[in-house]
Amino acid sequence: MKKISFLFAIIMSVSLFSFSQGTPAPNQFDEKVEVKSKKMNRFKTELDLTDAQNEEIRNIKSKYRPHHEAIDLLDDEEMKKIEHRNLRKAERDEITAVLSPEQRIKFEEMHAEKKQLKAAKQVESVKEMPLQDAK
Numbered sequence: 001m002k003k004i005s006f007l008f009a010i011i012m013s014v015s016l017f018s019f020s021q022g023t024p025a026p027n028q029f030d031e032k033v034e035v036k037s038k039k040m041n042r043f044k045t046e047l048d049l050t051d052a053q054n055e056e057i058r059n060i061k062s063k064y065r066p067h068h069e070a071i072d073l074l075d076d077e078e079m080k081k082i083e084h085r086n087l088r089k090a091e092r093d094e095i096t097a098v099l100s101p102e103q104r105i106k107f108e109e110m111h112a113e114k115k116q117l118k119a120a121k122q123v124e125s126v127k128e129m130p131l132q133d134a135k
Helices: 002-020 028-047 051-072 077-098 101-128
Strands: none
Touching: 028 051, 028 101, 051 077, 077 101
16 A cells, blocks of 8 residues: 555656646737737638738737727626727728728628627627525
8 A cells, every 4th residue: 555655656656747847828919919810810811811811910919909008907797898888899991991991791691790709709698607506
């Protein structure tokens, strides 16, 4: 029994040491940058953006980023929602001004699709919520 306990202790020690020496977890900022980069690449591909359009849209997004970060500092969650929504609308309007008529149609389709997916996720999360017993 002592041998098994000793062996278990050694395995756990080696596992913990190996785990602690692994690659560090990427920080949240790096993950956001990677996600945004993937979104921009998808955006460029699906809308068939020219290099000039792509650069202009990147500039628009960069212009709005500090405003979104400032809104994130607000304490009132409802106010955050409203302000982000208003800012996204203004940003979307500027982006659509850069697009050709065909690209605008595709952009609006992509936006509508995104809204549908978000609504479906919200419905799904509500379905997964446990019901509380009435007492």
